[in-house]
Amino acid sequence: MDDSPPRTRIQARNRESILDAALEVFSQHGFRGATLDQIAEGAGLSKPNLLYYFPSKDAIHEALLSQLLDAWLDPLRELDEAGEPVDEVLTYVRRKLAMSRDFPRESRLFAGEILRGAPRLRTAIEGELRDLVAEKAVVLTRWMDEGRIARLHPVHLIFSIWALTQHYADFEAQVSGVLGQGSDPYDDAADYLRTLFTRLLAP
Amino acid sequence: MDDSPPRTRIQARNRESILDAALEVFSQHGFRGATLDQIAEGAGLSKPNLLYYFPSKDAIHEALLSQLLDAWLDPLRELDEAGEPVDEVLTYVRRKLAMSRDFPRESRLFAGEILRGAPRLRTAIEGELRDLVAEKAVVLTRWMDEGRIARLHPVHLIFSIWALTQHYADFEAQVSGVLGQGSDPYDDAADYLRTLFTRLLAP
DNA sequence: GTCTATACTCTGATAGAC
DNA sequence: GTCTATCAGAGTATAGAC
Numbered sequence: 001m002d003d004s005p006p007r008t009r010i011q012a013r014n015r016e017s018i019l020d021a022a023l024e025v026f027s028q029h030g031f032r033g034a035t036l037d038q039i040a041e042g043a044g045l046s047k048p049n050l051l052y053y054f055p056s057k058d059a060i061h062e063a064l065l066s067q068l069l070d071a072w073l074d075p076l077r078e079l080d081e082a083g084e085p086v087d088e089v090l091t092y093v094r095r096k097l098a099m100s101r102d103f104p105r106e107s108r109l110f111a112g113e114i115l116r117g118a119p120r121l122r123t124a125i126e127g128e129l130r131d132l133v134a135e136k137a138v139v140l141t142r143w144m145d146e147g148r149i150a151r152l153h154p155v156h157l158i159f160s161i162w163a164l165t166q167h168y169a170d171f172e173a174q175v176s177g178v179l180g181q182g183s184d185p186y187d188d189a190a191d192y193l194r195t196l197f198t199r200l201l202a203p
Numbered sequence: 204m205d206d207s208p209p210r211t212r213i214q215a216r217n218r219e220s221i222l223d224a225a226l227e228v229f230s231q232h233g234f235r236g237a238t239l240d241q242i243a244e245g246a247g248l249s250k251p252n253l254l255y256y257f258p259s260k261d262a263i264h265e266a267l268l269s270q271l272l273d274a275w276l277d278p279l280r281e282l283d284e285a286g287e288p289v290d291e292v293l294t295y296v297r298r299k300l301a302m303s304r305d306f307p308r309e310s311r312l313f314a315g316e317i318l319r320g321a322p323r324l325r326t327a328i329e330g331e332l333r334d335l336v337a338e339k340a341v342v343l344t345r346w347m348d349e350g351r352i353a354r355l356h357p358v359h360l361i362f363s364i365w366a367l368t369q370h371y372a373d374f375e376a377q378v379s380g381v382l383g384q385g386s387d388p389y390d391d392a393a394d395y396l397r398t399l400f401t402r403l404l405a406p
Numbered sequence: 407g408t409c410t411a412t413a414c415t416c417t418g419a420t421a422g423a424c
Numbered sequence: 425g426t427c428t429a430t431c432a433g434a435g436t437a438t439a440g441a442c
Contacts, residue, residue, distance in 0.1 A: 167365070178358065211407095
C-alpha cells in the first residue's frame with residue numbers, strides 16, 4: 001500500500017517526519033480541519049517541500065489510513081480458535097487496550113474517520129473488517145455452543161471490546177479530566193476490563 | 204446560556220433551522236472542517252443572513268455546545284441513591300443508549316470535541332462533569348460496601364457505560380457497515396448491554 | 407430582515423531560481 | 425531537494441442597498 005520506496009536516508013527521514021506530523025494534525029482536526037501549514041511546521045519543512053514528498057494533502061491522508069488499517073485489524077486476527085476461549089478473549093482485550101495506550105493518535109485518527117461517516121474507509125469496513133468479524137463470530141459462536149463461554153450476541157461482544165478499549169484513547173481528554181492526575185488510567189482500566197469480561201464470559 | 208430570545212416567530216424558526224443545520228455540519232466535520240456555506244445551505248438561508256442571526260461561526264458552535272452539556276449530564280443526575288442499585292444502573296444504561304439512538308448527531312458533536320482534546324469543554328469536564336461523577340461514585344461505592352452490587356472501580360464503571368452506549372452513535376458507520384442491513388442494532392444492543400451489566404454487577 | 411456585492415484572509419498547489 | 429514567490433479558490437465576515 002506504500003508509495004515508491006525512498007532512495008536516500010534523508011528522504012526516508014523526511015517522509016517519516018511528514019507522516020508523523022500529519023498523524024498528529026489529522027487525528028486532532030480531521031481531514032478538512034487539518035492544514036498543510038500545520039503539517040509542514042510539525043515536520044520542520046516548508047510547505048512546497050512537503051509537497052515534493054507527497055503530491056497532495058489527500059495523498060498524505062491516504063498513506064496514513066492504509067498504514068493504519070492492517071495494524072488495527074491485527075489483534076483480532078490473532079484470536080485463536082485452538083486456544084482456551086476466555087484466555088483468548090482476555091488476551092484480545094489486553095492487546096487492544098495496549099494499542100490505545102501506545103498508539104492513541106492512530107486510534108483517534110481512526111475514530112475521527114468513522115465519526116465522519118467513514119467516507120474513505122467504507123469499502124474496507126464493509127469488506128475486510130466485516131469478513132474478519134464474521135469469521136471470528138463463527139469461532140465465538142462455536143465456543144458458546146460448546147458451553148465454554150456464555151451465550152451472547154457475538155458481534156456485539158466484539159463491538160463492546162472495541163468500545164471499551166478505544167474509549168481510553170479516543171476520549172482521553174474526558175478520562176483524564178474526570179480522573180485528575182492520579183494513577184495511570186490504563187492500569188485501572190486493565191483490571192476493570194479483565195474483571196468485566198471474566199464475569200461476562202463465565203459459562 | 205442562550206442568547207437573547209427571539210422576538211418574532213420567523214426569528215425563532217430561523218435560529219432553530221440554523222442550529223439544526225449547524226449540528227449536522229459540526230458533528231460531521233468538526234469545528235474547523237465545517238463551513239458557513241454548508242450551514243447556510245442546510246438552513247435555507249444566505250450566508251450574510253445567517254450572520255445576521257449569529258455574529259460568527261464560533262457563536263453558533265458555542266450555542267450548540269452549551270445547549271448540549273446539560274442534556275448530556277441529565278441521565279447520570281437521575282441515578283437515584285434511594286432506588287434498587289442494579290435497576291438504577293440498568294435504567295441509566297437504557298437512557299444513555301436511547302440518547303445515542305435518538306440524538307446521534309449530538310453524541311457525535313460531543314465525541315468530536317473530546318477527540319480534539321476538548322478545547323471548548325475542558326472547564327465543564329473538569330468542573331461540572333467531574334463533580335457529578337465524583338458524587339455518583341460515592342453512591343456506587345456505598346452500594347458496593349453494602350454488598351448490593353459487585354465491587355468494581357466506580358469511575359471506570361461509569362466510563363464503561365459511556366463507552367458502550369455512545370459507541371452505537373459515534374461509530375454508527377462501522378456498526379452498520381459490519382452488521383449490514385439486518386435488524387435494528389439498538390434492539391440487540393439493548394439486550395446485550397442488559398445482560399452485560401446484570402452479570403457484571405451481580406454481588 | 408434579507409439580499410448583492412465585496413473586502414480580506416487562509417489554504418492547497420505550482421513555477422521557477424538556486 | 426529546498427527555497428521564494430505567487431496563483432486560484434474557498435473561507436469568514438462586513439457594507440450598504442432595498
